[in-house]
Amino acid sequence: MAFSIRGGRRPGTWRGGATRRRLAPTLWLLVIAAALAVPWWILLTVQRAEEQGSWRVLSLATALAATSLLAAAFVLPSRLRALTSHLGVERLLRQHRALALVAVALVAAHVVFVLAHSDEGLGVFDLRTAPPRVWAASVATIALLAMVGLAISRRSRSPRYEGWRLVHVLLANTVVLATTLHVVWLQDLTRHDLGRIWFEGLGTLMLAVIVYRWVWRPMRARRNAYVVDQVVDGPGATSVVLHASGHTGVPFRPGQFAWLKIGASPFVFEEHPFTIASAATEPWRKEFAIKPLGDFTEILAGLRPGRRVYLDGPHGSFTLDGLRSSAFVFIAGGVGVTPMLSMLRTLADRGDRRRAVLIVAGRTADDLLHRADHEHLDARLDLHVVEILEEPPQDWRGEVGWLTEAVLHAAIPQQRVPGRVDFFICGPAPMVAATVRILDDLGVASRRVHTELFDVV
Ligand SMILES: Cc1cc2nc3c(=O)[nH]c(=O)nc-3n(C[C@H](O)[C@H](O)[C@H](O)COP(=O)(O)OP(=O)(O)OC[C@H]3O[C@@H](n4cnc5c(N)ncnc54)[C@H](O)[C@@H]3O)c2cc1C
DSSP states (O other): OOSOOTTSOOTTOOSSHHHHHHHHHHHHHHHHHHHHHHHHHHHHHHSOHHHHOHHHHHHHHHHHHHHHHHHHHHHTTSOOHHHHHHHOHHHHHHHHHHHHHHHHHHHHHHHHHHHHHOTTGGGGGOTTTOOHHHHHHHHHHHHHHHHHHHHHHHHHHOOOHHHHHHHHHHHHHHHHHHHHHHHHHHOSSSSSHHHHHHHHHHHHHHHHHHHIIIIIHHHHHHHTOEEEEEEEEOSSOEEEEEEESSSOOOOOOTTOEEEEEOSSSTTOSOOEEEEOOSOTTOTTEEEEEEOOOSHHHHHHHTOOTTOEEEEEEEEOSOOSTTOOOSEEEEEEEGGGGHHHHHHHHHHHHTTOOOEEEEEEEESSGGGOTTHHHHHHHHHHSOEEEEEEESSOOTTOOSEESSOOHHHHHHHSOOOSSGGGEEEEEEEOHHHHHHHHHHHHHTTOOGGGEEEEESOOO
């Protein structure tokens, strides 16, 4: 190891990442299992199943399970650093969607079981005569269905991201509020002490998460504000360099990202995620390479030096820190090279001479964003760079076309312990998926393959 961890932590060095990253998914699954099992146990403890009637038990059980899963789905995207840094943003969003879908299925089952044990049949849902608790349940169900429907159809409809996100957040909070009112007014699940404690616990957790996400994190971003140092418009991307204002900079791991806000205060709703491309050894300086794509990225290119901006981060688990690797292979498509730049710059600053291979693929030479740094990094690292272009210029001496198994195989460093090479892939989703498949065919263990997608949402 080229950097010391004795005597405190140097900027940009982190301990125990690998173990925590391996354990995090298991721990999270245990939390989900507990969220499902504890309410069942409560239900069966307070009253024996046969005394309650099987339809009633089923309706209560599905209601309990659905509320627990909704709470978990609500907590996941709330930027809790322990979750974003150890689960990773990709897995986190996958689980968020999966939990929400299972919760919808449970809500549907709950409605069926309620109908089965109700004397009124469908009349129980007649909103003209229904009590507030039924109104609350109806509002929660409609909001939940609308949320899932809008999320599923987003790819095909391509609405403006910010508008879609606002509606998603409003619907999610409506689901939480209406479900809480339904449970409180119905008093079925809270009649017994254990059930009440469980729901009060869930309610407190959700409230704490809302305050953390929408109040505490922006306040922290205001305390740790940054000012724009430099904006350089390049052919393939705009480089934006920020400097910590009145603090020493928020530490991060190379490869992590932050949500950037450029409004008058950190409480503005619009924010976009960008990977920090600079070295983790200089937390007071944060550089981003930004590809113009839509309105926000266009605005960034026009930022003036001295402008105050806010960062919510760092987040993400796409980092080499904490891994016991003997070599690294970084595979990037286009602007997906930003986390690789941060990792390479950090390795260089730390004097870490472990073998590193950087494979960058792009359409034209403008997409080769690493080139500005290439010579500088080459002199300080044991680095081999492979460039692949789809539309190369006339005097091109690199690879042509797409990343193939042959190119990848030739680039993999031959190590005394081959299993300790870690692969980092970031780029467009089809490229990441194809590369993962190639590595699988080459026999690389999946735990050595780390991916990041910029279009996860
Ligand atoms: C973890 C992560 C790291 C990223 N790092 C970089 C980077 O280093 N450099 C870079 O150029 N791009 C990066 N991106 C992509 C960048 O966030 C989007 O290109 C940017 O938000 C587009 O905003 P826009 O308004 O200019 O374009 P739009 O046309 O509004 O959006 C284009 C697409 O970008 C995505 N997007 C838009 N807004 C958001 C948002 N608030 N949150 C998440 N996704 C959004 C949506 O999929 C949308 O369809 C990263 C994305 C993620 C998820």
